[in-house]
Amino acid sequence: xxxxxxxxxxxxxxxxxxxxxxxxxxxxxxxxxxxxxxxxxxxxxxxxxxxxxxxxxxxxxxxxxxxxxxxxxxxxxxxxxxxxxxxxxxxxxxxxxxxxxxxxxxxxxxxxxxxxxxxxxxxxxxxxxxxxxxxxxxxxxxxxxxxxxxxxxxxxxxxxxxxxxxxxxxxxxxxxxxxxxxxxxxxxxxxxxxxxxxxxxxxxxxxxxxxxxxxxxxxxxxxxxxxxxxxxxxxxxxxxxxxxxxxxxxxxxxxxxxxxxxxxxxxxxxxxxxxxxxxxxxxxxxxx
Amino acid sequence: xxxxxxxxxxxxxxxxxxxxxxxxxxxxxxxxxxxxxxxxxxxxxxxxxxxxxxxxxxxxxxxxxxxxxxxxxxxxxxxxxxxxxxxxxxxxxxxxxxxxxxxxxxxxxxxxxxxxxxxxxxxxxxxxxxxxxxxxxxxxxxxxxxxxxxxxxxxxxxxxxxxxxxxxxxxxxxxxxxxxxxxxxxxxxxxxxxxxxxxxxxxxxxxxxxxxxxxxxxxxxxxxxxxxxxxxxxxxxxxxxxxxxxxxxxxxxxxxxxxxxxxxxxxxxxxxxxxxxxxxxxxxxxxxxxxxxxxxxxxxxxxxxxxxxxxxxxxxxxxxxxxxxxxxxxxxxxxxxxxxxxxxxxxxxxxxxxxxxxxxxxxxxxxxxxxxxxxxxxxxxxxxxxxxxxxxxxxxxxxxxxxxxxxxxxxxxxxxxxxxxxxxx
Numbered sequence: 001x002x003x004x005x006x007x008x009x010x011x012x013x014x015x016x017x018x019x020x021x022x023x024x025x026x027x028x029x030x031x032x033x034x035x036x037x038x039x040x041x042x043x044x045x046x047x048x049x050x051x052x053x054x055x056x057x058x059x060x061x062x063x064x065x066x067x068x069x070x071x072x073x074x075x076x077x078x079x080x081x082x083x084x085x086x087x088x089x090x091x092x093x094x095x096x097x098x099x100x101x102x103x104x105x106x107x108x109x110x111x112x113x114x115x116x117x118x119x120x121x122x123x124x125x126x127x128x129x130x131x132x133x134x135x136x137x138x139x140x141x142x143x144x145x146x147x148x149x150x151x152x153x154x155x156x157x158x159x160x161x162x163x164x165x166x167x168x169x170x171x172x173x174x175x176x177x178x179x180x181x182x183x184x185x186x187x188x189x190x191x192x193x194x195x196x197x198x199x200x201x202x203x204x205x206x207x208x209x210x211x212x213x214x215x216x217x218x219x220x221x222x223x224x225x226x227x228x229x230x231x232x233x234x235x236x237x238x239x240x241x242x243x244x245x246x247x248x249x250x251x252x253x254x255x256x257x258x259x260x261x262x263x264x265x266x267x268x269x270x271x272x273x274x275x276x277x278x279x280x281x282x283x284x285x286x287x288x
Numbered sequence: 289x290x291x292x293x294x295x296x297x298x299x300x301x302x303x304x305x306x307x308x309x310x311x312x313x314x315x316x317x318x319x320x321x322x323x324x325x326x327x328x329x330x331x332x333x334x335x336x337x338x339x340x341x342x343x344x345x346x347x348x349x350x351x352x353x354x355x356x357x358x359x360x361x362x363x364x365x366x367x368x369x370x371x372x373x374x375x376x377x378x379x380x381x382x383x384x385x386x387x388x389x390x391x392x393x394x395x396x397x398x399x400x401x402x403x404x405x406x407x408x409x410x411x412x413x414x415x416x417x418x419x420x421x422x423x424x425x426x427x428x429x430x431x432x433x434x435x436x437x438x439x440x441x442x443x444x445x446x447x448x449x450x451x452x453x454x455x456x457x458x459x460x461x462x463x464x465x466x467x468x469x470x471x472x473x474x475x476x477x478x479x480x481x482x483x484x485x486x487x488x489x490x491x492x493x494x495x496x497x498x499x500x501x502x503x504x505x506x507x508x509x510x511x512x513x514x515x516x517x518x519x520x521x522x523x524x525x526x527x528x529x530x531x532x533x534x535x536x537x538x539x540x541x542x543x544x545x546x547x548x549x550x551x552x553x554x555x556x557x558x559x560x561x562x563x564x565x566x567x568x569x570x571x572x573x574x575x576x577x578x579x580x581x582x583x584x585x586x587x588x589x590x591x592x593x594x595x596x597x598x599x600x601x602x603x604x605x606x607x608x609x610x611x612x613x614x615x616x617x618x619x620x621x622x623x624x625x626x627x628x629x630x631x632x633x634x635x636x637x638x639x640x641x642x643x644x645x646x647x648x649x650x651x652x653x654x655x656x657x658x659x660x661x662x663x664x665x666x667x668x669x670x671x672x673x674x675x676x677x678x679x680x681x682x683x684x685x686x687x688x689x690x691x692x693x694x695x696x697x698x699x700x701x702x703x704x705x706x707x708x709x710x711x712x713x
Contacts, residue, residue: 002523009519016516107335115339117539119573127550127577139551213543213573217337221514256520260511261480
């Protein structure tokens with residue numbers, strides 16, 4: 001029963017990792033950009049949610065109606081005016097620029113919001129629980145978070161494979177030069193992809209902020225799990241990212257059950273084993 | 289044409305950077321000869337994860353700057369005082385680097401550092417190696433002393449520290465838990481970091497002391513900080529029927545743990561956590577779930593001490609802080625103030641303030657009544673450490689937000705008690 005509980009809670013934590021990873025997976029799939037500032041953008045979204053909930057008195061989930069479009073616009077601008085200039089044959093410039101962006105965002109948030117630890121208040125749902133058996137209960141919030149993560153991956157998948165936008169994303173991902181011949185502006189497509197990525201980031205930010213405390217410096221620590229989930233699942237594959245998040249969450253839960261000291265290590269070990277056995281991940285989309 | 293434009297912006301940028309740097313490097317005139325200026329170096333974490341500890345720096349430095357505007361007289365001579373503050377960026381390597389800069393480039397006469405072993409230890413190590421007098425605070429003394437490989441028989445020569453120790457936390461927590469009836473089963477949650485390992489240490493930490501006092505400790509093992517799941521610990525505590533939870537956590541980890549406790553149906557009577565529950569902002573962020581949590585207390589506005597430097601009581605100081613910054617008081621404010629109090633007292637008493645040996649002698653001879661209590665290095669618990677009082681208490685909701693109430697003072701009877709412990713839920 002204990003093991004079942006641990007694994008179940010691990011799966012739910014996997015939902016959180018999937019949220020962190022989805023935006024990363026998306027932009028890597030479309031433009032091979034590794035965004036080091038991703039974790040800090042998640043924290044920035046959390047702060048935007050804090051401002052919106054306090055200023056407009058909205059619930060954290062409702063605040064997404066404001067933050068998601070706002071983050072999408074920021075993402076589009078960021079890509080068009082900054083990151084597009086760094087893209088090319090060399091992988092290093094975007095890495096360096098997003099690293100710099102990470103430092104700027106962290107210190108900008110510190111300056112504006114102070115180092116205080118903050119949290120979004122979502123009311124009773126935070127502590128609500130569903131008792132499955134006398135020994136086994138799951139939290140409503142982690143469950144909702146997991147379902148939202150699944151829905152998020154599902155809708156991104158539908159967007160990629162059922163819509164004209166998705167076709168443009170995939171075509172640009174396959175061959176940037178050729179899509180330009182048929183009238184697709186790859187700079188615009190990249191901007192849209194980053195906008196979409198940051199809309200996804202805002203969902204991750206709100207859930208992170210409801211789940212636990214956040215402060216300006218915690219982005220990078222949360223980023224690593226996102227990266228690992230993307231790699232385990234296979235670069236650029238969205239359902240793979242969900243699988244990667246769950247594998248990571250469960251590996252950590254099993255590690256923690258043996259000894260809490262093994263918790264993060266078990267996750268990293270799972271990641272290393274996947275890298276060693278299947279370097280391209282479980283469901284590779286991109287042939288490197 | 290475009291070249292001119294560029295050069296102007298570059299110059300403006302440099303000017304801008306200079307203006308930004310001014311508040312931290314508080315210069316008060318450099319026309320005087322080097323011998324007429326006393327330089328105090330000060331290291332704290334202003335940015336990064338420990339930035340909460342540096343929050344009161346601007347307030348404290350401004351207050352000291354005003355007090356020292358007319359100079360400081362020592363040994364029959366008046367000196368200008370220059371306080372050079374540097375940010376450790378919450379990184380121990382950076383702390384060592386800025387300490388070495390302060391010693392070698394700025395040639396400071398006295399080095400001060402505060403807040404957690406990540407700042408105090410590297411700074412004190414640099415001071416010891418370079419033979420510069422150094423005073424630190426705001427870090428339990430065991431991580432400070434043993435973390436630097438201190439030998440209790442010999443001690444250090446140049447570096448001195450005032451704060452409380454692990455034995456005080458243990459004493460204060462035990463007294464707290466004894467004040468209401470429980471089944472005496474405790475869940476211990478300690479991270480794998482300097483504090484967590486010291487607290488959970490089977491020789492000097494909580495486990496032997498709890499056993500001796502008749503408590504049963506359930507300790508599933510050290511976890512890595514910034515963990516996202518505490519199911520394993522919660523399950524173990526539930527199975528053992530723990531009614532008390534204790535440990536040493538950072539705020540985000542505690543928030544995750546505490547939400548999961550509720551989600552997984554674990555309801556302890558007392559939750560006493562070190563480090564995470566120090567700042568009112570953290571308790572505020574927990575909302576209703578912050579009410580009734582318990583923590584160690586180093587200092588409150590109700591502590592019966594006065595600053596011998598400004599004459600302010602503890603309450604006066606926190607009121608002044610709240611008035612200037614518009615923010616609630618925090619415990620480091622008192623210790624930062626006390627650090628400068630002690631430093632200024634030492635510099636006043638030194639026979640020759642420009643001679644490091646003479647400053648060191650003045651530190652050793654300190655017998656001072658500060659806003660956090662008496663500071664006097666008398667060899668207890670070790671040569672370089674003197675202790676300030678520690679009590680424990682509970683966060684209570686009031687009309688003006690959360691207030692930290694001292695609920696027991698067995699470990700330091702001079703601190704007044706503000707109420708009785710109320711069990712959670």
